[in-house]
Structures are given as structure tokens and as C-alpha cells.
Amino acid sequence: MKIGIVCPYSWDVPGGVQFHIRDLAEHLIALGHQVSVLAPADDETPLPPYVVSAGRAVPVPYNGSVARLNFGFLSAARVRRWLHDGTFDVIHIHEPASPSLGLLSCWAAQGPIVATFHTSNPRSRAMIAAYPILQPALEKISARIAVSEYARRTLVEHLGGDAVVIPNGVDVDFFARAEPKAEWQGGTIGFIGRIDEPRKGLPVLMKALPRILAERPGTRLLVAGRGDEEEAVESLPAEMREQVVFLGMVSDEDKARLLRSVDVYVAPNTGGESFGIILVEAMSAGAPVLASDLDAFAQVLDQGGAGELFANEDANALADSAVRLLGDAGRREELRERGSKHVRRFDWSTVGADILSVYETVTTGAAAVATDERSGLRARFGLARD
């Protein structure tokens, strides 16, 4: 099958959606499909052979932060050329509602279009204003995928219609086979995420840490992620600060080894998560998981069956659960086992097969993808090319 995938965010900037697309593309190529990914990228960045650059993304303020987006004539022309040259059987657009390549390709294409909605933003005023503009583009999508039941619910509320739920994929064996590192073992708690982003919840964990250390002295907290390390430990008493080890940005291999080594992985995120891939990675590596009870997290952890949940933003509840888990090797073993079993449904072999099922369902009885000439004025007067 010839598959075109559209990535809305810069290929050079690491991010969840980009990694998902990279893994999906590589999984599909390994199965023998022809895949081309259209992504914003600087023209100088080295790209994998299956990625086509759609030009540089421009930083613009959007939705409360600065987003790097693609729009304008040049990008639109590149999208059309890519669609025209690719002769895809199906195109798979990620984040079609973001004002970037996703929306542009939706405008420019016709035929079987699959779209994945990753984020579950609360309904914004911009979205309401943009609705009449978005609707004609979004109604071309033949199949919608939401990454979690929670994301599906927001999608249905905001845009109407329905979607199938297919979770994000993880290469479970990569994490399961990683070698634990001795210096990260023995009474350790793991945290991976941006240090300076309060949403990721490190401040909650810092608030809980004194109680954890009081009950279980010698416990170490391993923090992997970018951000200001001084500022992060500011709230801690000086003698406790050395129990926190900052590892900085870690490679994929080190991330897997870290998750293999820790006794408890803590995800204290306070909101804005639609899936929680890190929990899946932690479970793949066999780490007992303790996470805040966000909707998305509860779903990934099978409502508490595959990992423990604590009340969101409640540092005391976090400390209680962490102390209990650190002192109960039996419970940790049980969580390890349940997590490893539960996580198989997020493996690429399962997720990839589901996504392929969607492709095959929408291509049955439909023509291939082409550029949509109907939206052009010339086409209406019969002047369009080919």
C-alpha cells in the first residue's frame, strides 16, 4: 500500500507526535509498505529517506504558547506537489485541526483520508470562531482516530461525529530488553519529563519528597529531563538536596535503562495529557508505576489495575503511596507482572495492525488520493490541469 503521512510539527524538534509518526512509518516500511512522511523541517536538517520537507516552520503565538507552524503559499504548493507526486492509496494526517500542514493537506486532498487527533484541548474561542473554516476541511476525513477514550470524548464534544480509539504505540521489547544500571538501582524513584514545566508535576513530587525521605531514608530520586536544576530543588531542605540526582536529557537507551532500574516510576502530571506514553514505556520496562489520576492516565493504567493512582496534585497522597510501594516488594512484583501483561496491547505489532485495518477499511471501495481540484476556481470553469 502507498501511504502518505502528514506531520504537523517540526521534524527537528523532538516531541511525542513526531516520535509516534517516526515509529509508525518505520513499522509500516518494515511490513513492506511504501511510506512517505511530509513534515516541516529546515532544508539543511538531515532527514530519514522517507521524510519529505515541507519547508521551514514559522514560530507564531498560538493557543497560549509559541507554536512552530507551516502555512502560506509556499507550504500549500509543496503539499500539492507531494500529493500529486505521491499517488497515495491513503493519506494519514496527524492533528488535522491545528493550523499547520495537517489543515493544509486536508484542504488540498481528496480521497481516503485518515486523521489522528492527539491532543484534547479544552474548547477554545479560537476553535469556535474557526469552526466554519475547519468544518469543510474536516468533513473530508473518511476515518478519525483518537489516541484515547478521553481524546475521543473531547473530539466528539468539539467537532461532533465519531472516532475509533487506537492508542499510541511503543516498542515494548526495546524497553523490556534494556539492561538495568547498577548505580540507578536500590531504593530509587524515577521521574522523566521537563523540569521547568509545572504541568509535568515535578513540584508536586518535590513537595512529597520530604515525607518519603523521612519514612524511607536513603531513597533517591532520579530526574531525567531538561530545565533549571537549582530552581527545582529550591523548596527542599539543604540536606535532602543530594538525594535528588539530575541526569539531564537522556538518550532513548538510557531512558529504557533508567526505567528498568528504578523501584517506582512516578508520573505526577497535573493535566493536559491526552495519552501518557511514558507510562506505557515504564510498564514495558517493568517499572511499577505510580501516577496521578488524570482521565488519560487512569485509562492507560487500566483504572488502577496495572499501576497505582493517587489524587491529582495531592502531595500527601503521593507520599503515602510511594512509601507503601517502596516498602512492599511483593506489591511491586505484582505491579511489574500486571504491567508487563497489560502493556502488550500498546505494542506496535498490535497498534500497527489496527492502524492498517483502518487504512484497509477506508480504501475498500474508494479511489486513490489526489489533489482536490474542486476547491480551485479554475477547476470550476474546467481549466484545471490533468
Added chain:
Amino acid sequence: MTSTLIWIAVFLIAVGLYLSWTAGRLDRLHARIDAARAALDAQLLRRASVAQELATSGVLDPAASIVLYEAAHAARQAEEDHREVAESELSQALRAVFGEAGQMEAVRAAPGGPDAAEELAQAVRRVPMARRFHNDAVRAARALRRHRTVRWFRLAGHAPFPLAFEMDDEPPVALADRPTT
């Protein structure tokens, strides 16, 4: 005077373009429904065929075979207005027959069984998918057709008002959970 005429002409052309664009949108939605309906038909047919194959294979006990055969046959032969009921009954029959994991194990153990089991698992998972995509297209088309402009100018022409396909498509528990190997 001339400028008024020009403005009227410009206005009329703009309205015409808008109407033509909306008609194009509607046309595309109808095409999408047709494709989604064809896909749904294909998946339903595939499911009924696999069910019938399994029913006649002799792997299942006679009672289960008859129940499954009956339901699969009815689903394939159903008239358009009984289709939803017949397909729902096939879902129920599948749930009754493959309700426990043991039955699936028996099918997998038979010669050629793993393929049949895989095909059935795929079919019962794809039917709900195809149905969701179909009903999503129907909803979008209905939303647009309820629009004033579309009604006043009869942009939908003689195309029938699209109907959602409602059925019970809950897969059997033993097949719903993905392979754990």
C-alpha cells in the same frame, strides 16, 4: 446606474460561487458516504462468510454450528430493511458461541484453524470500525443538509436523506481483547 448594476452582478456571482462550492461539498460528502457504505458492506459480508465457514467446518459442536449457521445465513440473505436486525443477531450469535476462550482454543487447534480464527477476529473488529466511519460521514452530510442554504436552493438534488446504520456490533469478549502473544 452602471455601478449599481456592476455591484448587483458581482453580488450574484459571489452567491453563485458560494452555492456551487457548497454543492461541491455536499457532493463530496455523498461520495464519502457511498464509499463508507461499500466498505461497511464488505466487512459485514466478510464476517458472515467466516462465521458460515466456521459453522460448516465441523470444529464446533452441532448446536453451536446450527445457531451460527442460521444467523450467518440470515445476515447474508437479509433484505435491506431487515439488515440491521439480522446483523445484530449475528453479533449475538457470535457472542454466544465464542463467549468463552475455550471455544476459540478449539478452533485454533483444528487444521487451518489459526487462519480462520485470525480472520474472524479481524472481521469482528473491523465491522465496528467501518460502521463508525460510515455513521460519521452520515452525520456530517446530515448536518450540512439541514443548513438553510442547502434546503432553500435544493442543493442536495434528488439524493436520498442519508441514514445511519444502527446495529449491535459488540465483538465476543474472547476476540475483542487483542492477541497477547
